[in-house]
Amino acid sequence: MSLFLEVVSVSEAVEAVRRIAPLPGCEEVPLEDALHRVLARDVHADIDIPGFDRSTVDGYALAAAETTGASEAIPAMLQCRGRVGMGSADVGEISSGACRYVPTGGALPEGADAAVMIEHAEQIGDDVLIHRPVAPGENVVFRGEDFGAGKVALERGRVLSPREIGVAAAVGADRVSVVTRPKIGIISTGNELVPVVETPGPGEVRDANSYLAGAFVTERGCHPVYFGIVRDEQAMLKRAVSSALDRCDAVLVSGGSSKDERDNTAAVIAELGEVLVHGIAIAPGKPTIIGTAGGKPVIGLPGHPASTYVVLVAVVDHLLAAMQMTTVSRRTIRAQLTENVPSTRGREDYVRVSVRNGKATPVFGKSGLLNTLVQSGGLVQIPASSEGLEVGEEVEVILW
Amino acid sequence: MSLFLEVVSVSEAVEAVRRIAPLPGCEEVPLEDALHRVLARDVHADIDIPGFDRSTVDGYALAAAETTGASEAIPAMLQCRGRVGMGSADVGEISSGACRYVPTGGALPEGADAAVMIEHAEQIGDDVLIHRPVAPGENVVFRGEDFGAGKVALERGRVLSPREIGVAAAVGADRVSVVTRPKIGIISTGNELVPVVETPGPGEVRDANSYLAGAFVTERGCHPVYFGIVRDEQAMLKRAVSSALDRCDAVLVSGGSSKDERDNTAAVIAELGEVLVHGIAIAPGKPTIIGTAGGKPVIGLPGHPASTYVVLVAVVDHLLAAMQMTTVSRRTIRAQLTENVPSTRGREDYVRVSVRNGKATPVFGKSGLLNTLVQSGGLVQIPASSEGLEVGEEVEVILW
Numbered sequence: 028m029s030l031f032l033e034v035v036s037v038s039e040a041v042e043a044v045r046r047i048a049p050l051p052g053c054e055e056v057p058l059e060d061a062l063h064r065v066l067a068r069d070v071h072a073d074i075d076i077p078g079f080d081r082s083t084v085d086g087y088a089l090a091a092a093e094t095t096g097a098s099e100a101i102p103a104m105l106q107c108r109g110r111v112g113m114g115s116a117d118v119g120e121i122s123s124g125a126c127r128y129v130p131t132g133g134a135l136p137e138g139a140d141a142a143v144m145i146e147h148a149e150q151i152g153d154d155v156l157i158h159r160p161v162a163p164g165e166n167v168v169f170r171g172e173d174f175g176a177g178k179v180a181l182e183r184g185r186v187l188s189p190r191e192i193g194v195a196a197a198v199g200a201d202r203v204s205v206v207t208r209p210k211i212g213i214i215s216t217g218n219e220l221v222p223v224v225e226t227p228g229p230g231e232v233r234d235a236n237s238y239l240a241g242a243f244v245t246e247r248g249c250h251p252v253y254f255g256i257v258r259d260e261q262a263m264l265k266r267a268v269s270s271a272l273d274r275c276d277a278v279l280v281s282g283g284s285s286k287d288e289r290d291n292t293a294a295v296i297a298e299l300g301e302v303l304v305h306g307i308a309i310a311p312g313k314p315t316i317i318g319t320a321g322g323k324p325v326i327g328l329p330g331h332p333a334s335t336y337v338v339l340v341a342v343v344d345h346l347l348a349a350m351q352m353t354t355v356s357r358r359t360i361r362a363q364l365t366e367n368v369p370s371t372r373g374r375e376d377y378v379r380v381s382v383r384n385g386k387a388t389p390v391f392g393k394s395g396l397l398n399t400l401v402q403s404g405g406l407v408q409i410p411a412s413s414e415g416l417e418v419g420e421e422v423e424v425i426l427w
Numbered sequence: 428m429s430l431f432l433e434v435v436s437v438s439e440a441v442e443a444v445r446r447i448a449p450l451p452g453c454e455e456v457p458l459e460d461a462l463h464r465v466l467a468r469d470v471h472a473d474i475d476i477p478g479f480d481r482s483t484v485d486g487y488a489l490a491a492a493e494t495t496g497a498s499e500a501i502p503a504m505l506q507c508r509g510r511v512g513m514g515s516a517d518v519g520e521i522s523s524g525a526c527r528y529v530p531t532g533g534a535l536p537e538g539a540d541a542a543v544m545i546e547h548a549e550q551i552g553d554d555v556l557i558h559r560p561v562a563p564g565e566n567v568v569f570r571g572e573d574f575g576a577g578k579v580a581l582e583r584g585r586v587l588s589p590r591e592i593g594v595a596a597a598v599g600a601d602r603v604s605v606v607t608r609p610k611i612g613i614i615s616t617g618n619e620l621v622p623v624v625e626t627p628g629p630g631e632v633r634d635a636n637s638y639l640a641g642a643f644v645t646e647r648g649c650h651p652v653y654f655g656i657v658r659d660e661q662a663m664l665k666r667a668v669s670s671a672l673d674r675c676d677a678v679l680v681s682g683g684s685s686k687d688e689r690d691n692t693a694a695v696i697a698e699l700g701e702v703l704v705h706g707i708a709i710a711p712g713k714p715t716i717i718g719t720a721g722g723k724p725v726i727g728l729p730g731h732p733a734s735t736y737v738v739l740v741a742v743v744d745h746l747l748a749a750m751q752m753t754t755v756s757r758r759t760i761r762a763q764l765t766e767n768v769p770s771t772r773g774r775e776d777y778v779r780v781s782v783r784n785g786k787a788t789p790v791f792g793k794s795g796l797l798n799t800l801v802q803s804g805g806l807v808q809i810p811a812s813s814e815g816l817e818v819g820e821e822v823e824v825i826l827w
Contacts, residue, residue: 058623058638059638059641059642059653062642062645062646063646073626074626074627076632076797077632078627078628078629078631078632079629079630081632081795083731083793083794083795085686112618112630113617113618113619113630113659113688114617114618114619114620114630114631115618115630116628116629116630118629118630130686130687130688131686131730131731132617132619132632132730132731133619133630134629134630145686168793168795168796172793172796173796173797173798174797174798180798180801181801185801187642188642188646188827189639189640189642189643189645189646189736189739190639190736190800190801190827191801192638192639192641192642193635193636193638193639193642193732193736193797193800194635194797194798194800194801195638196623196633196634196635196637196638196639197632197633197635197732197797198633199623199624199626199633200623201623201624217513217514217532218512218513218514218515219513219514219532219533220514223458223596223599223600223601224599224601226473226474226599227474227478228478228516229478229479229516229518229534230479230512230513230514230515230516230518230533230534231478231514232476232477232478232481232532232597233596233597233598233599234596235593235594235596235597236593237596238458238459238592238593238595238596239589239590239592239593239596240589241459241592242459242462242587242588242589242592242593243589245462245589246462246463246588246589253459259513286485286530286531286545287530288513288530330531330532331483331531331532332593332597336589336590336593339589358758359760360759360760361761393483393568393572394483395481395483395568396568396572396573397476397573397574397593397594397597398573398574398580398594400590400593400594401580401581401585401590401591401594427588427590
């Protein structure tokens, strides 16, 4: 069995993970717990919103026609027939030559089709002088104008920001159907790894990748399920991956920084399912493996946390988005490069940069250093077709 | 008691809320629960990271000096003294003329100060031909080079992204001290309001603001505490605000869309503490109240959800950030306006826009419509000094 497949481009890798993303389930949650979830079903307005013609100002409800030609010099004069109470069902009616005071959000009386702001009127006893004309519908939201009864207020696929949560509340959706959070199994492999609570001995390092990948998938709306550190031994890794596949919707195996270990991960995936990609033309992050087993994605991430993070951002992000019926939305800014950045044609390079006052400064030094992750503000992507970027060039920075 | 204070600018309002923000407490949480929390104490490296000189490639560990002048034509020849195992304490030693195979992440033997990539070497039996020179330190991370023992790895005040979580794991911080999540009391007031589960009668609307504000403060790392709907009656509102102040670090009172209601909120704050700002030169959102009671901020938000949201973004966001020892970090993009947008000098206007292909199109129509919140992609701020923006102008869009 040859595992030495061709190295694929980043876009091919992204296509591959989107293709193998399993379809998500859905569940109903209370609206107050739905922040940042993805809508699985449209939310409809149960009734007309608002349910009545409503003033958007403090002022006088009236028939717009009564104000035709009104001005400071020659105001229209109307008779005030009292006030509309907030939330009151008794809005009354106005006849020709009459108006009623209405607070912001109050209901318009029968016969009114506009409201005049209090600032443009003057009340003298029961008389109200209107100093400027209003058009029909001015300062008013009509019944059903915001959302019509039975109409779609929020479409499925929307990520529920606070604004969508507010709209859902307004249309009476105290529970919403959302995409189930994918469960992502996280395994770290490597004989050099010790748990975070331990002090590494000679040749050993702590397992940072489990935390890094776990926090990343959490940030992307998924549930991490941790399977701990597995020694670099094929039978043990196979058992761990099988167990993670049983309990999760996808599995990330990080580690395998050395060639032997990488081959081990690939061999386990091949035994349990199929290796689709073995190596991506990306730097850092080349030794990435994409496979499936039992209809679930299994991704082999590079061993070094800095490389792992680039692959999480450049490739795995798309998998997690697809598993939630959505697409990756990136925070980017444009900045000017302060130095030349060489690159190798045929490989997509991701350069860590710090960003300050519109300038992007490459965080050079050794790419294997973990501290570059927290000393940089984002990534600049250099396309595979480019031999590098030049100082002064405007680049797009993918903010971390 | 006059509550008709001067309307203040947005920047004065922001300054006011930052000034009254109570200092946060701190708590220790397990690292896996610390995502997006704010570090309250520096995180130090407990030991040198890495704890040993480490290869960053699969290749041969050697003394760089041995490769001086090496080339394809005249390679340097070294004797291979076996392999370094991953995580192994037994790294051995190399003497003059010798090297050892080392996997990525493996420890360098005594006497080695660099590694040659396997691609640049050729092993024939026990002999290894090195085809190019390496410099001391090449392809190696030295002991303590990433983080020195006892040094600060992450400074307090940092928001813990997945990358900081990974670094904390690497330096052994399985628990971290973070800023306590502020508890924000949320009250909706208004006689027209009914709970989301109810069908509004004539003149009534559902309480969208509690959900909107609750989701907003959650998104900003705070805990919302809901105190429900309070009728527009001073004694009842005072009781609700007092009770919220007892249990929370700050209180948001939304509603009071009409002048009478606004005055009611202001009167309650004045009774319990002090009104600092009564009206902001912002549109929408002018009738915003900023006060304190018992050393805690109390903010009166406008009644209409669309106005409330603008005030949450423009002002309250700064309060919540200050209460967590941090500052507002906004997602913005630059886009070209597709239409003229008039504005009134002396007032900061926030215009909802939809963004597509670098173009920002104002979502005009009635600003009182809730659906503008979900049909727009962000806000364009028009400074108080401006009389409007012109079609074609490049503007910064604060993405929702």
